[in-house]
Amino acid sequence: MGPPPSPAREYHFGPFRLHAIERRLLRDGAPVEIGSRALDILITLVERAGEVIGKKTLVARVWPDVIVEESSLRVHVAALRKALTDGVDGARYITNVPGRGYSFVAPVSTPHSNVPSESTPHAPASPASTSERAPARVASSLPARLTRMVGRDSAIAALTQQVRGTRFVTIVGPGGLGKTTVAVCVAHLLSPEFTAAVFVDLAAVTDAAGVPNAIAATLGLTVRKEDPTPEILAFLRETNLLLLLDNCEHVIQAIGALAERIFVEAPRVHILATSRELLNVEGEHVYALEPLGTPETTDDMTAARALEYPAVQLFLERAGATAGPITLSDEEAPIVAEICRRLDGIALAVELAAGRVSVFGIRGTAELLEKQLALAWRGRRTALPRHQTLSATLDWSYSLLCDQEQQVLRRLSVFMGEFSLAGALAIVGEEDEDSSATIEIIASLVAKSLVSMRITEGQPRYRLLEMVRAYTLLKLTESGEAQLIAARHARYFALRCRESENASAPGALDSRDLGNIRSALEWSFSEQGDPAIARDLSVAATRVILRWSLLAEARVWSSRALERLIDADRDSIHESQLLRTLSVSTMFSLGNDERVRLQIVRGLELARKFGDQRGQFEFLTGMHAFSARTGNFPGARDAAASAAEVANHAEMASAQWMLGMALHLAGDQVAALASCDAAMSHPTAPPGTRKRYFGYDQRTPGLAVRARLLWLTGQTDKALQVAAQAIDEGAKLKHPVSYCLTLLYATSVYLWRECWVEAEQAIERLADTSHHYLLEPYFAGGKMLKGELLHGLGDHEAAVPLLRDAAQRLNRERQVAQAPYCSAILADALRATGEPGAALDVVDQAIAQREAVGRSYDLPEMHRIKAQILLDSGQREAAAECVRRGLELARSEGTPSWENKLLQVMAGLESA
The missing domain is CATH 1.10.8 (Helicase, Ruva Protein; domain 3)
Incomplete structure (x- = not known):
């Protein structure tokens, strides 16, 4: 988009007159009532008529130095449209281009301006200015225009201005896009400005020699020579004509040469051409017609x-x-x-x-x-034969390619979605071929609108339109090369997945490559697939898929790969690697099934057998996570200690974070804080480059645990700071599992500190993330926290059903790290609603569940809750015994915050 034109004093469009300096809008001479903001928007759009003006640009122009919602812009645009009677009786002034902005699409003139405007129609030069002879006469021959076009207002407005200003424009784009329809509409709009507007259909022309004959016949010239080019040029020099050259791609050299001569030698002729590739000649300006706007995603579509x-x-x-x-x-x-x-x-x-x-x-x-x-x-019977079916349209384009171009295009159809140039060269070329030749062919296919290209982060990315891909896949099958190319495709992505083990590596795969990975996996496991390729690809690809937090998909592919392992690959390192992905994806997406523990045990056994140090560390990390989640806190502590024994220097911080979490859950808060502080002493890699073990980042949940430890040990203000730090770092990771873990632990600090607003925000983030990525084990955790929040705010009636449902689900999913604590909060809420008997039963079960595995961080609080229930029921001696037991635990574990809460109950006992 170029710089805006110099503003004029007055603009005319339809029945309206806009006086920009005086800030007045007239309709048929009468003032139009319009708000100041709406008028600012109108002036901005009219000054740059035909351009798409971004919403941010409009907001900055109309509301300088003020932050406003986009909805404010929509309100004022709606008011402006109403004032202009936009849409009434076919009048169109302002169009919305989804995702881009707004455009003023009506023809605009500036009759009283001394400054040339891009919106001012260029009046054709008078015949006397170029010749004293009478101008040549020719009848207009445009096809009928559509009565209504959809989504092309901005394109038509821009093309109208471009043809006026540059004289020679080629509309390019793939077949079926509507290039001819748009060109005919533009020609109709411009035809009053010319002696005639002539439509030349080149579709029926079969060779270069027929090009000038077709133009001569359309102009009504009598051809006296084999080449009528001189007569055409002599005729066109004497008239101001709009020449519409339609379907140029199959005779592109001949029509390009003639169009260039017309542009140079007939300065009063304006040329509008349509082609699937540019003519690439002097004077030509290109307008790439975009497809109609479509949603990028159908999520939450209404x-x-x-x-x-x-x-x-x-x-x-x-x-x-x-x-x-x-x-x-x-x-x-x-x-x-x-x-x-x-x-x-x-x-x-x-x-x-x-x-x-x-x-x-x-x-x-x-x-x-x-x-x-x-x-x-099939489409309309009246359509041209090549437009009656998509296959016919693509046949037309495909037949214009040379054999090498057809072969490359066929082979490119193996790609699902976007692909890189390196990928294309690896799959469609031959090892002994010069890659530069293939690069030139791909460039040619891009120029012919058969392969689309866009620059993303400075690198070109390519793709075939869906219908082009469907068509060329059939051609690939007919060629007999389908299995050869599919095998190359699968091998290439197996290699790329292995190279992308480190997400921060240059050129690492990202989610745009997911379609190709899926396609390669599908072929590998098909009857035509190769078991060796399937094994290598599944091991590497499932790790990449897991890194993108597509847990359900990682679980399906790793399970399928394990079932398909051939005998030679069982009891191997490949089995160990697949077991890791399967156990991670199952635990974090479905819960803590006993099969997960058996998978971890089997994977650890194989890793030890083959001396796979990193595999050992990964599976010990998994055993720590599984044990902690299922309430086996001593087992979690032992797994973390074993992980520290096999950890290398880079892994040691993660081992210490795990040990800190295990000690915290087991009730040894002083030792846990020391372990977390030791983990903090290690250098921290940026979030995007940090390694994750067993499917999650150990640092951010570790920081959240450290925040809990600070609160428990009486450092409440610092605890809030660290909780906020943990959540902030977790968000920057862009890794849903790690973020959910962090939120789950950090939110407790806000609840214990009674920071209700911060707690509610964190709970909403947890719910949104877990639901979006289908992380079911965190659904119940989020519900538990929401119930605890409502209970803390005094809405006990609403809290009880949430906490009861969460406790049931947590127990069902063996999430024993949280289930007893949830039950204890439920018991306190039941007490507050006047159900002391039920409350006592629930808290007794929670305490028994914790004491079955030893001590835990939350036992002092459970005893406090039980004491309060007993006190409310008049059982003072039993309540005093609970307080005594809770104080003993709180003091031995070094948790003055729990101790203070117990002392408050003790004060209540003494005053009763």
Whole structure:
């Protein structure tokens, strides 16, 4: 986007006159009532008519130095549209471009301005200025324009200005995008400014020699020579003409050479061309027509949101034409959005899919699309043959390629979604070939709009549009190379996954590569797949998938790989590595099933057998986590100590964090704090480069445990600071499992300190993260914390059902680290609601559950709660005994904060 044009004093559009300096808007000479903010928006848009102005730019212009919500902008734009009667009787002034901003799309003139404006139509030069002869005469020959176009207002406005200003524009883009439709509309809008607007359809021209003959025939010239080019040029020099050259790609050299001569030798002729690749000649300016806007994701899609996207609007309009008016429901909105997204917003593809709705319905159409039947779906009978089906459209493009280009395009269809140039060269080329030749072919396919390219973080990323990929996959199968290329693809991604073990390594895989990893895994485990490739790929890929917190998927693939291990790979290091992924993903997504413990034990046995030091550390980390979660605090302490014995220097901090957590849970707070402080003394790697063992980061949950230790030992203000630090670092990790663990432990500090606002915010983050990533074991933990918060705020009635449900679920999932504490808080809430008998039963069970494995950090608090229940029931002696036992534990464990709470109950006993 270039710099804004110099502002004019007055702008004309439709029946309106906008006086920018005087800040007045007139309609047919009468003042229009409009607010100051809306007027600022209008002036900004009109000054840069045809451009898409970003929402941030508009907000900065209209509300300088003030922070406002985007909703304020929408309100004022709506008021502006109402004042302009936008949409009434077909009038269009302002369009919203989803995800980008707003554009003023009506023609604008500046009749009283001495400053040239990009919005001012260029009046054609008078014939006398170039020749004293009478101008040549030719009749306009434009096809009829569509009565209504969807989602192309900004493109048409920009193209209209560009053709006026540059004289030569080529609209480029893949087949079926609607290039001709847009070009015809632009030509109709511009035709009053020219003697004639002439449409030259080059689709039927079969060779270079036919190009000038087709133009001459359209101009009505009598051809007297074999090459009519001189007569065409002589004719065009004498007229101001708009020449629309449609479908140039198959005769691109011939039409490019002639168009260049017309541009140079006929200065009053304006050229608008359409092609699947640019002509690449002098004078040409390119307009890359984008697909219709589609949702990037269908998560939480509603009908209102879906209808903001032009592709969805077009789908519903075309579907309604054959199936009757359709009112999109919230239930069907994600389905329609996904159809349009899969079709990449290609207008022809969307229209063809919409045509199926009258027969199969919306859901049936989506199911058919999954089976790739869309290539053969037929459109309007009146459409050109190459536009009647997607297959015909793609046949046209494919047939224009040379053999080498066809081969590369076929092979690229193996990629699912985006791919890198390095990946393309590794898979589509041959080892003994010069890679530069393949690079040139890929560049040619990009230029021909068959491969799309975008720059992401300074690096090019490529992809095939969905329908191009479906078409070329069929061609790949027909070629007999499908299995060869699929094997190359799987080997390549097995190698890339191994190289990406360190997430911070240059060029490491990221979530954009997930589609290709899935595709490679599917092929590897198919009947056509290779067991050796499947083994190597599954070991490496599941670790990458696990790192991206896709636990359910990691669990499925690692389980499937273990089942498919051949005899030679059983009792091997490969089995050990797969067991690690399976046990991690199962524990954090489903809970603490006994099978998880057996998997950890088996993996540790294999790691020791093969001298795999890192494997040993990983499985001991897993045993620590499993033991802690299931309430076996001594077992967690022993596993952490064993991990420290095999840890290398880089792993020692993690071992000390684990030991600190185990000692804290087991009730040895002084030793736990010392271990956490020792972990703090080690250098800390940045969040994005930090290694995680057994599927989670040990530092951030360790910091949260350290915050709990500080509170328990009476350092309450410092505890709050460390809790906030832990949550902040956990968020920066962008690792959901580690973040949930951190929130689970840190929130307790806010609750114990009665910082209710901070506690509520942390609980909401825990709930959002666990639900978004389907981390079921944290659902109950979040519910427990929410119940404890409500109880602390005095809403005991609301707290009881939450705490009861959470306690049941925590026990069912063997989350014994939390279940007894949750039961104790439930007992206190039951006491507060007047149910002392039930409260006493619940707290007794919680205490027994803890004492069965020895001491724990929360036993003093459980005794305090029991004492309060007994005191409220008039059982003073029993209450005093509970306080005595609680004080004994609190003092021996070094927890003055629990001690102070127990002393408050003691004071109540003495005053009763």
